Amino acid sequence: MTNIPWILIAVFLVIVLLGIIAFFAAKSRKKRMPTDYYAFFLIGIIWLVAGIMMQLSDNATGTFFFIMGVVYVVMGLAHKKEWKKNHKPNKWKNLTKQERKFRIWIFIILGILVLAGLAALLLAGL
Numbered sequence: 086m087t088n089i090p091w092i093l094i095a096v097f098l099v100i101v102l103l104g105i106i107a108f109f110a111a112k113s114r115k116k117r118m119p120t121d122y123y124a125f126f127l128i129g130i131i132w133l134v135a136g137i138m139m140q141l142s143d144n145a146t147g148t149f150f151f152i153m154g155v156v157y158v159v160m161g162l163a164h165k166k167e168w169k170k171n172h173k174p175n176k177w178k179n180l181t182k183q184e185r186k187f188r189i190w191i192f193i194i195l196g197i198l199v200l201a202g203l204a205a206l207l208l209a210g211l
Contacts (some may be wrong), residue, residue, distance in 0.1 A: 092205070099198065106194075110187060123168040126161025129154045 133154030139147025161168075177185070 103194075113183075119167075119171040120164075121171050122161045122164035123172040124161075125157045125164075126168075129157025129159075129161055132157060 131154070132150045136147045136149070136151025136154050139150060141147075180188070
């Protein structure tokens with residue numbers, strides 16, 4: 086195992102690149118946004134269902150998703166009073182120019198990653 090597969094290096098570099106982008110995006114934001122506990126609740130529900138489905142198919146990561154789903158649901162429900170106060174509808178017209186630019190770049194990066202993943206699958210012959 087002396088040779089590190091190129092895909093591991095590529096994934097590592099993408100994670101580092103996304104971390105750098107997230108760091109500078111957070112640093113450039115002037116005011117801190119409040120926590121959206123409604124989003125935590127929704128993420129928890131999705132992860133709960135995904136964890137249950139993975140456990141039914143004998144996938145070892147299903148337990149992780151199930152536990153994290155429970156944590157997010159409990160966190161969201163514990164702050165249910167703050168749902169309407171902190172939940173901001175993400176309509177395009179409500180976003181600032183900087184937020185629109187940031188979302189466009191995120192969509193572009195995610196699109197490139199999806200295309201790269203599909204290309205990797207085709208090259209691997211799966």
